[in-house]
Amino acid sequence: MTKFFVYITAAIAALAGLLFGYDTGVISGAILFIKDQFQLSSRIVENVVSAVLFGAVIGAAFSGALADRFGRKKVLIVTALLFSAGSTGAALAASVPAIIVFRFIIGIAIGVASYTAPLFISEIAPPDKRGGLVSLNQLMITCGIVVSYLVDYILTMGQNEWRWMFGLGALPALILLCGMLALSESPMWLISKRRVEEARLILKKIMPEQKIEDEIKSVKASLSVKAGTWKDVMAPWMRPAIFVGVVLAFFQQATGINTIIYYAPTIFEFAGFASHKVSILATTGVGLVNVLMTIVAIWFIDRLGRKPLLYIGLAGMTLSLSILGLAFYLPGMMESLKIITVLSVIFYIASFAISLGPIFWLIIAEIYPLNVRGRAMSLATLSNWAFNMAVASTFLTLTEKLGKAGAFWFYAVVCIAGIAFCRLYVPETKGLTLEKIEDFLKKSKGLKAFGALK
Numbered sequence: 001m002t003k004f005f006v007y008i009t010a011a012i013a014a015l016a017g018l019l020f021g022y023d024t025g026v027i028s029g030a031i032l033f034i035k036d037q038f039q040l041s042s043r044i045v046e047n048v049v050s051a052v053l054f055g056a057v058i059g060a061a062f063s064g065a066l067a068d069r070f071g072r073k074k075v076l077i078v079t080a081l082l083f084s085a086g087s088t089g090a091a092l093a094a095s096v097p098a099i100i101v102f103r104f105i106i107g108i109a110i111g112v113a114s115y116t117a118p119l120f121i122s123e124i125a126p127p128d129k130r131g132g133l134v135s136l137n138q139l140m141i142t143c144g145i146v147v148s149y150l151v152d153y154i155l156t157m158g159q160n161e162w163r164w165m166f167g168l169g170a171l172p173a174l175i176l177l178c179g180m181l182a183l184s185e186s187p188m189w190l191i192s193k194r195r196v197e198e199a200r201l202i203l204k205k206i207m208p209e210q211k212i213e214d215e216i217k218s219v220k221a222s223l224s225v226k227a228g229t230w231k232d233v234m235a236p237w238m239r240p241a242i243f244v245g246v247v248l249a250f251f252q253q254a255t256g257i258n259t260i261i262y263y264a265p266t267i268f269e270f271a272g273f274a275s276h277k278v279s280i281l282a283t284t285g286v287g288l289v290n291v292l293m294t295i296v297a298i299w300f301i302d303r304l305g306r307k308p309l310l311y312i313g314l315a316g317m318t319l320s321l322s323i324l325g326l327a328f329y330l331p332g333m334m335e336s337l338k339i340i341t342v343l344s345v346i347f348y349i350a351s352f353a354i355s356l357g358p359i360f361w362l363i364i365a366e367i368y369p370l371n372v373r374g375r376a377m378s379l380a381t382l383s384n385w386a387f388n389m390a391v392a393s394t395f396l397t398l399t400e401k402l403g404k405a406g407a408f409w410f411y412a413v414v415c416i417a418g419i420a421f422c423r424l425y426v427p428e429t430k431g432l433t434l435e436k437i438e439d440f441l442k443k444s445k446g447l448k449a450f451g452a453l454k
């Protein structure tokens with residue numbers, strides 16, 4: 001039986017996922033008001049939206065090293081402080097550059113948290129609960145996004161909307177801070193720092209007494225395999241796994257998810273919705289579908305497998321983006337455009353939520369050998385944020401250059417390439433032990449064989 005302590009720990013650490021979702025989602029509504037108040041051009045709007053992402057890239061780059069050096073707990077405490085300071089600062093900002101700076105600080109916190117929180121949860125969770133808890137993090141991200149949309153919706157009724165939208169993010173950050181102060185450090189990290197006595201006390205709260213000594217032994221044994229260096233990460237036999245992690249990060253982002261998450265209300269206004277309020281309401285519906293379909297994904301992931309879900313999801317995304325493009329392309333569609341846009345966006349988000357959303361984060365937690373897992377995972381996380389930033393900071397320019405229809409068709413073509421990539425190179429990890437995957441990689445059978453693994 002899993003002890004209550006484990007659930008409390010996971011719930012508190014997952015607040016970092018909630019903040020990830022809240023602070024990335026909140027911009028979609030806030031940007032409408034900031035743009036009006038400061039009369040911003042598309043270029044500056046993109047900068048305000050991307051400031052968080054730029055910070056996240058920097059945060060993710062250092063997250064592995066920081067979490068190994070100072071421990072998961074301290075790093076998450078500092079992250080919570082950064083979240084609170086950034087949210088308060090952004091809420092009180094007097095100018096657009098100040099908003100950008102504070103959103104950048106929030107971004108650093110998100111980048112660090114997006115790696116450290118799942119790592120911390122997975123180290124505290126018993127092996128048979130690990131898979132579910134990894135995807136729980138994605139669920140929390142989607143919950144954070146929908147909460148941010150709801151807050152955006154409610155606040156459109158008041159004054160100083162965008163300030164409150166940013167400021168309210170400080171609340172979960174403070175809860176995360178108090179919670180993390182009360183939690184124990186990861187026992188694995190403590191053992192790795194030779195603080196075995198402290199680790200033993202914590203393990204008592206996590207597992208039955210008779211299993212503790214075995215656990216300490218097996219963690220010590222896995223640590224005796226020399227901790228991998230960057231050279232090990234880049235070793236020829238690791239390349240298929242590195243390639244899959246980084247390219248899957250590319251497809252998770254370049255298929256356009258965050259143009260919907262950050263710009264959905266803007267897209268609805270393109271489609272002819274006149275008021276900010278109605279656009280944000282439609283966006284809240286989109287966020288809810290994201291949460292619900294993530295729950296569906298969690299149910300199917302270990303039953304159907306990863307690859308079938310990726311095919312279904314990517315096919316749905318291709319279809320909805322093509323229709324969205326068509327709706328913007330055909331003239332004289334003004335009234336029906338609204339409804340087609342809303343339906344396509346909902347179908348698109350549902351397709352993402354049952355596939356690339358949770359599966360990217362799950363696969364990168366599964367395919368890397370233990371001794372290089374930290375570094376390899378942070379490389380994939382870093383790539384994810386870098387691609388995210390590249391897409392978000394070019395979306396509005398892309399719609400100006402290719403037209404709105406062209407932009408959506410562009411993402412549709414990337415989805416089709418994504419299907420081919422998954423078919424050829426992504427391994428089916430359903431039901432495989434992590435040791436089997438590691439063994440397979442070590443036998444160096446190459447990228448194509450890795451993709452055929454099941």
Ligand code: BGC
Pocket residue numbers: 024138141142145252257258261290356357358384388
């Ligand atoms: C992605 C985010 C995205 C979110 C949407 C996550 O898996 O990494 O970029 O905003 O899903 O639900």
